[in-house]
Amino acid sequence: MRRLEMILSRLVWFVPTMAGLVVIVFLISNVIPTDPVKVLLGENATPAQIEAMRVKLGYDQPLWVQLARHFHDIVSGNLGTSIYSQRPISEDLATRLPATLELTLTAIIVSVALGIPLGVISALKRNSLLDHILRVVSVSGLAIAAFWLALLLQFFFAMKLGVAPLNSRIDGFGPTPVTGLMIIDSMLDWDMESLHSALSHIALPALTLALPAAATIVRFTRAGVLDVINSNHVLYQRAMGLPPGLIVWKYVLRNALISTVTQIGLIFGVLVTNAVIVETVFDWPGMGTFAVQSILQSDHKAIIGFTIWIGALIVIVNLLVDITHSFIDPRGSR
Template sequence: MKRLAIIFSRLIWLVPTLLGLIALVFTISHVIPADPVRVIAGEQATAEQIAALRTKLGFDRPLWEQFLAYIGKVAQGDLGMSLFSQRPITEDLMARLPATLELGIAAVFLAVFVGVPLGVVSALFRNSPLDHAVRVVSVSGLAIASFWLAMELQLLFSMKLAWTPLSGRIDGFPPEPRSGFMTIDAIADRDWEALFSALRHLALPTLTLALPAAAQLVRLTRAGVLEVINSNHVLYQRAMGYPERVIVWKYVLRAAMTATVTQIGLIFGVYVLAGAIVVETVFDWPGIGLFAVNSILRSDYNGIVGFTIWAGLIFILVNLIVDLVHSFVDPRIVR
């Protein structure tokens, strides 16, 4: 019951959160003195042509009027049309979302599978050379700019060693999407060649996104494990003669993971969604991050606000899932 209450309260809070987000992004993107009408009309446009197009697109109306009209549309699920592609924003985002999710999920999995065990090992061998090495790597992982890392990985693995492709999601022009997830489509078709190609294309962008996320997880897990390992219940378990393996992986890790799990939601938002904007651009990964960059470069207001709403929604939903997982890891919060 308590879990349902968590879901319910989160969903209620979704509305004012999104409303605030829309108001903020709408205002910022519209008050910047950039003019999408001029870009659409083209450099050769006459003053009359620009004025006529401005009226047609409704940009001559007061900002509050434009905002209310926009909110009205969003309430009906309509994010408006892209000023450039002439298609509904929702359609453009839907077409690109699977690419970002495929990459984001792969990156989170890689970060968890690498970051959590390394954090535990680092804590268990505190102040050993191994611990120092892991800490140096994790601090570097947080400090390295992702666009630089992306380019270095391209140079090493794609250009020098020729192990991975340079960019894109699959060899050649992508096939007509079904689920939109290249790996799932390939498995459904039992097309192992396509699956292998999709995985090879996933490797470098996943690695780029996962490195800072894994670094953050290493630090959190290490801190969590260190805190728990010095607690009384661990002292008691040791006194009872439990094997060290059981103490660490069953009791310490579970207690330490409560903090780590809640951070995964944050990591998804900060490292994966925000990182996707850079990583998708460098690896020519046709997801919503690349869509956002193109929208910003051309002042496509509807594209910018649409992307932000979706990113906000994804962030909120991921955090809801994380809270539910948290309630299983640490049942105390639903008692």
């Protein structure tokens, strides 16, 4: 019952959250001293052409009128047309969403696969040389800038060693599109060549996103294990003579992962934000590159559309994390 109330409360806050995002992004877009009409028409446009286009796009109206029109279009399901691509913004975002989802989900899987075991090991070997090394590495991982790490991995693995592609998403035409996720579609198509190509292309951008995220997961997993390992119920399991490995992975880890699972939801938002930079560096055809192109073109409607889609995606992921949290936490809702 409490779980259902939690879900309903999150859904109730969805609309005001999205509305707040639209207002903030709209105001920021209009503060930037760049005229999207001049960017669209180019330097050779006459004042009459600029004024006519401004009227056509509605930029001659007061800000509150433009904002009201934006809200009306959004509620109607119309995000407008992109100045950059001259196509419906929803169509552009829908085309690019699978690429961003595949990159982000792969990065989360890699970060969890690295972070949780290393966090457990660090806690079990507390104050040992291995623990100190893992703590230094995790702190260093948090301090690494995404664009610098992306360029470093590109230079070393793609340009020097030649073991990974420099950019793009896949070689050739790829598998038959079903989900839009190249890795899954390649497996569904049983196309091993496309699967190998998709994995090799996603390796460097996913690793760029995953390493800082894994550092966060290591720290929170370590702290969670240390909090639980000396609790009464764990001492009881030890007194019962259960194997140490069973105690750690079955009894300690479930309680220790409560804060880690919460952090994964927050990490998803950070990964999507960093994906804007990483996709640009690796020429990954996702929503991040679309956002950068929209910003450079001062395409206000496209920027707002991107913000709405990303905001909705983060809200949904955090809702799923809260539901997972309620199942993991033994004190969760019933």
